[in-house]
Amino acid sequence: MNHVTQPSPASPPSRAQIDSEAAEAHGRQGGVFSLALGSVGVVFGDIGTSPLYALREALTHVKGDGLTRPEVIGIVSLLLWALIIVVTLKYVVLIMRADNKGEGGTLSLMALAQTVVARGAGPVLFLGVAGASLFFGDAIITPAISVLSAVEGLKLVAPEFDAYILPIAVVILVALFAVQSRGTGRVATFFGPVMALWFLTLGGLGLFHISDDLSILTALNPLHGINFFARHGVLGFVVMGSVFLAVTGAEALYADMGHFGRSPIRYAWTCFVLPALALNYLGQGALILRSPVASDNPLFHMAPSWGLLPLVILATMATVIASQAVITGAFSLTAQAVQLGLLPRLEIRHTSETQAGQIYLPRVNHILFVGVLMLIFLFKSSESLANAYGIAVTGAMLADTGLIFIVAWKLWKWNRWLVMLLVAPFLVIDIGFFSSNLFKFLDGGYLPLLFGAVLVLIMWTWVRGTNIVMEKARRDSVPLADLARMLEKSKPTRVVGTAVFLTADPETAPGALLHNLKHNKVLHKRNIVLTIKTLRVPRIAEDEELTIHELSEDLKLITVKVGYMQTPRVPHILAVARRRGLDFELMQTTFFLGRRTIKAAAHSGMPLWQDNLFIFLSRTAANATDFFQIPYGRVVELGNQITV
Numbered sequence: 001m002n003h004v005t006q007p008s009p010a011s012p013p014s015r016a017q018i019d020s021e022a023a024e025a026h027g028r029q030g031g032v033f034s035l036a037l038g039s040v041g042v043v044f045g046d047i048g049t050s051p052l053y054a055l056r057e058a059l060t061h062v063k064g065d066g067l068t069r070p071e072v073i074g075i076v077s078l079l080l081w082a083l084i085i086v087v088t089l090k091y092v093v094l095i096m097r098a099d100n101k102g103e104g105g106t107l108s109l110m111a112l113a114q115t116v117v118a119r120g121a122g123p124v125l126f127l128g129v130a131g132a133s134l135f136f137g138d139a140i141i142t143p144a145i146s147v148l149s150a151v152e153g154l155k156l157v158a159p160e161f162d163a164y165i166l167p168i169a170v171v172i173l174v175a176l177f178a179v180q181s182r183g184t185g186r187v188a189t190f191f192g193p194v195m196a197l198w199f200l201t202l203g204g205l206g207l208f209h210i211s212d213d214l215s216i217l218t219a220l221n222p223l224h225g226i227n228f229f230a231r232h233g234v235l236g237f238v239v240m241g242s243v244f245l246a247v248t249g250a251e252a253l254y255a256d257m258g259h260f261g262r263s264p265i266r267y268a269w270t271c272f273v274l275p276a277l278a279l280n281y282l283g284q285g286a287l288i289l290r291s292p293v294a295s296d297n298p299l300f301h302m303a304p305s306w307g308l309l310p311l312v313i314l315a316t317m318a319t320v321i322a323s324q325a326v327i328t329g330a331f332s333l334t335a336q337a338v339q340l341g342l343l344p345r346l347e348i349r350h351t352s353e354t355q356a357g358q359i360y361l362p363r364v365n366h367i368l369f370v371g372v373l374m375l376i377f378l379f380k381s382s383e384s385l386a387n388a389y390g391i392a393v394t395g396a397m398l399a400d401t402g403l404i405f406i407v408a409w410k411l412w413k414w415n416r417w418l419v420m421l422l423v424a425p426f427l428v429i430d431i432g433f434f435s436s437n438l439f440k441f442l443d444g445g446y447l448p449l450l451f452g453a454v455l456v457l458i459m460w461t462w463v464r465g466t467n468i469v470m471e472k473a474r475r476d477s478v479p480l481a482d483l484a485r486m487l488e489k490s491k492p493t494r495v496v497g498t499a500v501f502l503t504a505d506p507e508t509a510p511g512a513l514l515h516n517l518k519h520n521k522v523l524h525k526r527n528i529v530l531t532i533k534t535l536r537v538p539r540i541a542e543d544e545e546l547t548i549h550e551l552s553e554d555l556k557l558i559t560v561k562v563g564y565m566q567t568p569r570v571p572h573i574l575a576v577a578r579r580r581g582l583d584f585e586l587m588q589t590t591f592f593l594g595r596r597t598i599k600a601a602a603h604s605g606m607p608l609w610q611d612n613l614f615i616f617l618s619r620t621a622a623n624a625t626d627f628f629q630i631p632y633g634r635v636v637e638l639g640n641q642i643t644v
Contacts, residue, residue, distance in 0.1 A: 035264035036272075040199065041191025043256045043265055044273050045322030046142055046249025047087070048195060051202055051280045051299050052149040052315060054079060057386045058242035059288070059295045061235060067292045069215070074228025076285035077219040078243045080278055086397075087250045090426045092269055095254050095400060096262050098407045103538035103565060104257035106131035106396060107336045109403040111536035111564065116410040124406060125463075129342060131399030132333055133455035137392030137448030138248070139330040140371040143323035145389055147172050149382035150319040153300045153312035170376060172316070176323055177369040181349070181360050191321050196272075198318040201311070203276035205302040206283030213289035216282050240436035241390055246281070248393045249322075251400065255329055258538065258565070327368060331361050339534045339564040341466060342459045344621035348567060359567075371451070379444065388444030392452055394434040401427050458617065461606075465614030468605050468644050469596070470504065477508035480529060484551040492523045494554075497588040499524035500574070502624070506531040506559055512592040515638040525554060526584060532560045532568045532628075539563040546576050556582070569629045591635045593624050601643035611644050 058075045059067065100108040110128025117124050151169045154161035210216060218224060229236040253265055284298040294301035303311040337343045349360045379385045401423060408419045437445060503510040510529060517523065529551075540561045549557040558577055562568050571586070578584065598618055600611035625635050 032261075032264050032267060035260045036268040037192040037196060039192075039256065039260040039265050039268045040273065041193070041195045041321060042325050043252050043260065044199075044249070044268070045191075045195060045318065045325040046146070046252055047247065048199060048202075048249075048273065048277070049146045049149070049315070049319050049322045050246045050248060051277065051284070052319070053145070053382055053386060054242065054245040055281060055284050055288075055298055056295065057245055057383065058239050060383075061239050061242065062232070063292075063295060067288065067295060069289060070224070070231070071228065072285050072288050073216060073219045074224045074231075075239065075243065076216060076281055077222060077225035078228065078240070079246045079281050080219060081222050081225055082243055082247050083274060083277060085429060086247045086426075087253070088270070088274065090401075091250050091253050092266055094408075094422065094426075095404050096257060096266065097412075098404055099257055099262060100536075101538050101563075102258050102261070105255035105333065105336070106135065106251070106399060106403070107333065107340060107564070108258075108538065109254075109400060109407065111340070112411065113403050113406040114536055117406060124403065127399045127402045129456055129459045130452070131396045131403075132337060132342075133452040133459065134392040134395040134399070134448065135251070135333060136330060136455055137451045138396065139326045140368060140451065141375060141385065141389050141392070141448060142248075142326045143173060143176065143319075143368075144372045144375040144379075145382050145385040146319035146322050147316070148376065148385065150312065150315040152382060153297070153308070153315060156297060156300050157309050157312060166376065166380060170373065172320065173323075173369075173372055173376070176320055177327075177365060177372075180327065180365050181362070191324075194314075194317050195321055198314055199273055199276040201314060202280040205299075206276075206279035206281070209283035209287045209302055210279070212283075212286040212291075214286070216286040216289060219282065219285060237432075237436050238439050240433060241439055242386065244390045244394060244433045244437060245386065246277075248390065251393070251396055252325065252329065254400070255333075256325075327365070330364055330368060331359050334361055334364050335359060335567075336564045337459070339562070339566070340536070341463065341534065343462060344617050345624065345627045347622045347626060350567070375447070384444070387440045388447050390437040391434070391440065391445045392448035394430060394437050395449070395452065398427075398430045398434060401430050458613075461610050461613050462617055464606060464610070465618075465644050469598070469642060472642055472644075473511070474505060474508055477505070477511070478514065480507060480509045480557065481551065483509040483513075484555050487523065487555065488552055492517060493521060494525050495522050497524050497590060498526040498528065498584040500528045500530055500570075500589060500591045502530050502532075502570075502591070502593055502628070504531065506557060510592070510594060511640050512594040512636075512638040515594075515640065516592060523554075524590070527555045528582075528584070529555070529557045530560065530570070530573070531557070532562060532573075534564055534568075535561055537563050538565040540566070546573065546580070548577060548580060548582060558582075571629060571631070586631075586634075589634060591625075591630050593630075593635060593637045595637045595639040597639055597641045599641060599643045604644045606644060614644055 055075065058079070059072070062071045062075070095109075096104065098104075098109055098112060100112045107128055110124060110131075113124045114121055147169050148165070151165050151172070154165060154168070232239070253269065257265060280299070283302060287302055288295050288298055291301075300308060300311060334343065334346065335348055338346055338348075346361055346363055349362070375385065375388070379388065405419055405423045408414045408423070409416050441449075499516075501510040501513045506529070513527070513529070540563050545561050547559045549559070551557055558573070560568065560573050570591070574582070574584065574586070596618075598615050600608055600615060602608060604611060606614070624630075625632060
C-alpha cells in the first residue's frame with residue numbers, strides 16, 4: 001500500500017507558494033522568538049554538546065611532544081571556520097533554502113530533487129537512501145558519545161567516580177529509551193530553557209577564560225588554520241577528522257526546519273548558538289595556552305571548583321536532550337522512509353493527540369537501544385567512541401551537497417556554472433572531512449558505515465522487490481474498468497452492506513475483490529475500491545487529498561493522496577468521503593485486504609539471496625489493519641501466492 005507516485009516535473013510548487021505556506025504554518029505556531037527558543041532545545045542539541053570533546057580529541061593528535069602555541073591556535077581556528085563554512089554558509093544560508101513545503105531533511109531534499117529529474121532518478125534515489133541510512137549510524141553513536149563524555153566529568157569531581165562512569169551512563173541511556181513510548185511532549189517543554197542555560201554557560205565560561213591568553217583571538221584569522229596544515233601535512237589531515245566533531249549535528253538544522261521554520265533556526269544559530277560555541281572554543285584554547293595540562297578535558301577544567309559538579313549535571317542534561325533529539329529524528333526519518341516506499345510498513349504509535357509529529361516506533365527504538373548499549377560496552381569511553389564518530393555524518397553531508405546541486409540547478413533554475421561555483425567549495429570540504437575520517441576506519445569507524453550499508457541494502461531490496469511484485473500483479477490482473485462493465489452484465493448475488501477493498505494500483509481490480517467473487521460468488525450492495533498514494537510532498541491539504549470516481553452504480557473508486565509526513569487512517573478517509581456524499585455506514589462495512597504469500601524464484605529479476613531478504617522483510621512488515629487503523633472486527637483477509 002506504500003505506492004509512491006511522482007508529480008509531473010512540469011508542475012513543481014513555486015518558491016512563492018512554498019514560502020507562503022511555510023510562513024503561514026509557522027506563524028500559527030507562535031512568534032519567532034518562542035520558536036527560536038524551542039529550536040535551541042531540539043535542533044542544536046548534538047552540535048551544542050560538541051565542546052565536550054571536539055577540541056580535546058583534535059589536540060590528542062599533536063600533543064605527543066608537548067603542545068605548542070601555533071598548534072593550539074591553529075586547531076581552534078579550524079574549529080571556528082568549520083562552524084562558519086559548514087554550518088553557517090552551507091546549511092543555514094544555502095541548503096535551508098530548499099524546503100519541501102516547509103519540511104527539510106535528506107529525504108525531503110531527495111523528494112524535491114525527484115520532482116524535477118525525469119531521467120537519472122536512480123542517482124537521486126541513491127543519494128537520498130545513502131544519506132538517510134548514514135543518519136541512522138549517527139543516531140546510534142550520538143547518545144553513546146554524548147552521555148559518556150558528560151558523565152566522565154565526574155572523574156574531575158572525585159577520582160573514585162571513575163569505576164562508576166560506565167554504569168551511570170548505562171542507567172541514563174536505559175531510562176532515556178524506556179520513556180520513549182510515553183512521548184516527549186511534556187519533557188520537550190523543558191528542552192529549550194535547559195539548552196539555553198547550557199549555551200549561556202558555554203559562552204560565559206569561554207568569555208571568562210579568553211583573558212587567560214588574549215593571543216587566542218588571532219584564531220579568528222583563517223590563515224592560522226591554513227598554516228597548521230602547511231606545517232603538519234598528513235598529520236594535519238588526520239586532525240581534520242577530529243575537527244569535524246565540532247559540526248556533527250549540522251544536518252539537524254535542516255532536518256528540523258519543518259518543526260520550527262527557517263527564520264527561527266537561522267536567528268537562533270547566528271545570534272545565540274554560534275557566538276556561544278565560538279566563545280567557548282576560544283576560551284578553551286586560551287585556558288590550554290595558559291595551562292597545557294587542561295587539554296585532557298578542557299571544558300570541565302574551565303569551571304571553578306565549586307561549579308564543577310553543577311556543570312557536570314548540566315552537561316548530562318544537555319547530552320540527554322541531544323540524544324532525545326537524535327532518537328526522535330530517527331523516528332521521523334523512518335516514518336518518512338515507510339511512506340515513500342523505501343521500507344516495509346512499521347508500527348507507528350502517535351504519542352500526542354494534538355501534534356501529529358510526535359510518534360514512537362517500537363522496533364526502531366529497540367534497534368537503537370541495542371546498538372547504543374553495544375557501543376557503550378565495546379568502546380567504554382568517549383575518547384574511544386570518537387574514533388567511530390564522524391564518518392557517517394560526513395557521508396550524509398556529502399549526499400546533501402549532491403542533492404542541493406540538483407535542486408539549485410533544475411528546480412531553482414540557477415545558472416549551472418554558478419551552482420558549480422557555489423557547491424564546489426562545499427564538496428571539496430566534505431570530501432576532505434570524509435577522507436580524514438577514513439583514518440578512523442579500523443579504530444571503529446567501520447561500524448556506522450557497516451550499519452549504513454546494511455540499511456542501503458535493505459532499502460534497495462525493498463524498492464526492487466516491491467516493483468517486481470507490483471509488475472507481476474499488474475500482468476495477472478483485470479483492469480478495474482473492465483471488471484465494472486462485466487459486473488453490470490453478470491449481476492452476481494448481492495448481500496447487504498458495504499465492502500471496502502484496499503489496493504495499491506487503482507488501474508486494476510483488487511485481488512481480494514476477484515477472490516471474493518470467485519470463491520464466495522457474492523458481491524456487496526455497495527463496493528468501494530480504495531487506493532492511497534504517497535506523494536513526494538510532506539503534506540496534502542484536506543480539500544485536495546480525496547477524489548471519488550463512480551465506475552458503476554454500486555462500484556466506486558476513492559483515490560487518496562497523502563504526503564510522506566502524514567499517516568493514512570482509513571476511518572478518517574471514509575469520514576471525509578461521507579461528508580462529500582458517499583453513502584455508507586461503518587457498522588455495516590467490511591474491509592477486504594489482500595495478503596500475499598511471496599515465494600523465491602530462481603529467475604525473478606533478483607538474486608536468490610535478495611529474494612529471501614525481501615521475503616523476510618515482507619514478513620516483518622506491520623499488519624495493514626494496524627498501519628491503516630482499520631477496525632479489527634470488520635476485516636477479512638484473502639490471500640494469494642506470488643514469486644519474486
